[in-house]
Amino acid sequence: MTLGKVGMYGGKFYPIHMGHVYSMTRASTMVDELRIIVSYDDEHERNVLLKNAKIPHVPHYTRLRWWTQLTKDLPHVHVHAIEEKQTGQFSDWEFGAKEIRAAVGKEIDTVFSSEDAYTSYFEKLYPEAKHVILDAARQTYSISATRIRMEGIMPHWDMIPAVIKPYFTKKVVIVGTESCGKSTLVRNLANVYNTAYVEEWGRTYYEKIGGCEGITMAQDFPEIAFEHKYYEKEQLKKANKVLFIDTEAIVTQFFSLAYLGVRQPVLDEVAKLQQYDLWLFLEPDVEWVDDGTRSFGEQQVREENNTLLKSLLEEHHISYHSIQGNYQERLEKSMHYINKLLLK
Ligand SMILES: NC(=O)c1ccc[n+]([C@@H]2O[C@H](COP(=O)([O-])OP(=O)(O)OC[C@H]3O[C@@H](n4cnc5c(N)ncnc54)[C@H](O)[C@@H]3O)[C@@H](O)[C@H]2O)c1
Numbered sequence: 001m002t003l004g005k006v007g008m009y010g011g012k013f014y015p016i017h018m019g020h021v022y023s024m025t026r027a028s029t030m031v032d033e034l035r036i037i038v039s040y041d042d043e044h045e046r047n048v049l050l051k052n053a054k055i056p057h058v059p060h061y062t063r064l065r066w067w068t069q070l071t072k073d074l075p076h077v078h079v080h081a082i083e084e085k086q087t088g089q090f091s092d093w094e095f096g097a098k099e100i101r102a103a104v105g106k107e108i109d110t111v112f113s114s115e116d117a118y119t120s121y122f123e124k125l126y127p128e129a130k131h132v133i134l135d136a137a138r139q140t141y142s143i144s145a146t147r148i149r150m151e152g153i154m155p156h157w158d159m160i161p162a163v164i165k166p167y168f169t170k171k172v173v174i175v176g177t178e179s180c181g182k183s184t185l186v187r188n189l190a191n192v193y194n195t196a197y198v199e200e201w202g203r204t205y206y207e208k209i210g211g212c213e214g215i216t217m218a219q220d221f222p223e224i225a226f227e228h229k230y231y232e233k234e235q236l237k238k239a240n241k242v243l244f245i246d247t248e249a250i251v252t253q254f255f256s257l258a259y260l261g262v263r264q265p266v267l268d269e270v271a272k273l274q275q276y277d278l279w280l281f282l283e284p285d286v287e288w289v290d291d292g293t294r295s296f297g298e299q300q301v302r303e304e305n306n307t308l309l310k311s312l313l314e315e316h317h318i319s320y321h322s323i324q325g326n327y328q329e330r331l332e333k334s335m336h337y338i339n340k341l342l343l344k
Contacts, residue, residue: 003132004110007031008100011113012039012086013063014049017148017159019114019141021070023134024077027112030132034077034112035104038063039084039096048086054152055168062167069163080104090121097125114138154342157241166236170341171275173245174334175313175320176282177254177305181330185282185323186246188331189338195240200247201228202255221256222266225249229270242342248274250316254309271316278341279320280334281313286327 009027013020028034040060050057064081071077080103084096101108111122111129114136122131138144143159153160153168160168172189174182183200190197202224206212228248236243249270256262284302313320323333 002032003030004130005032006104006106006108007034007110007112007132008037008104008108008126008129009034009112010037010039010096010100012045012049012145013067014045014145015055015058015148015153016063016066016070016161016164017141017143017145017156018161019135019138019143019159020145021161022140023112023114024067024071026134027110027132028071028074028077030112031110032076033106034074035100035108036067036071036077036079037100037103038067038079038081039086040081041084041086044086049149053149055149058167066161066164066167070161093121093125154241162237166239169236169239170242170277171236171245172242172278172280172338172341173248173276174280174282175247175251175309177284177302177309179286179302180282180284181286181327182246182282184327185280185330185334186244189244189334192331192335193240193242193244193338195242195244196235196238197244198228198232198235198246201225201231202247202252216259218256218260218262218264221252221262221264222270225252225267225270228252242338245276248276250312250318251309254305254312257308257312258305268316278337279313279318280337281310281320281322282330283322283324285324286330 007027007030009024011020024034024036038060040063042060046057060081064079067079071079080100082096082099082103084099085092107128108126109129110132111126112132112134113122114134116133116136119131122129141159143156148156148159157165174186176182186197186199205220205224205227209215232243232245249267253264253267253271256264256267284306321337323330325333
């Protein structure tokens, strides 16, 4: 026997945090059907909520999608987004309540929130419903969305639900030509920042075949780029605030040009869709290491390749930080840029 038939749990959820998930989960156990309402007002969000805020704009459809993901195993929970002006007037709530009723399409008999102060509003807007107040003291998760907006996501990482973390994870990509210390740096950075990394997929791809010498085909490169992207998506789920990525589609294009002289339009298209927060470019000034899968060891060839890769990055309007020096200097310089990014 549940407390009510149709329950409503509303808010801006900007962003959703664990306190919201806790309240929603408890509410979902008390009614036959729960409707989550995401109220949005684009202008207010951009001009007021985000004033002096330390988080990026999160469109309402993203918040709708987050709730959908969070409740995908709860068939009796449904999510709606309604536009509701936020001028601070009670008339906003009156208008919102009409929209909510229309979206739900059924009588709402239970209204959930964590605010005692909402009782008088709800008595007028939903006289037929009881107001259930969940964890008003916010004892289970002592957090508010306002605090996250003002202080940023990173200091409150543990309050962000796991399915939402990838949205806020910073993606750092490390690029460069052969044997300039990318894979070592990526692994070291992942250790130092206690997070996941994405290895260079081309290497894994050819290891599976048994080698690349003399058997490279043009079709390999788009496959490498696609498989890399899939792996990146998987690793993003495991990342802790930041993900380190070894190479991307422009480097794959570079290899296609260097090995076969073939420019692949599909790789340019993949490159256009990429969104990384920080690009680190490793210069070829560390010693060449022949690991059996490398082909361009002479210093002059290394420099020509370096110029080619930089020109491809410029074509895509990528701004990167150039990283030089020995392994110690490379780690320290990279950490300098990463720390700045995480503090932003
Ligand atoms: N028109 C309506 O009937 C109606 C009803 C409810 C909400 N709304 C809309 O939602 C907005 C209010 O949302 P908000 O900004 O108060 O909240 P919000 O989006 O941050 O939070 C939504 C709900 O979660 C609760 N909550 C927040 N932190 C919690 C924590 N740590 N632990 C447990 N619960 C927690 C809040 O008290 C609130 O009830 C209003 O401005 C309005 O636009 C409208």
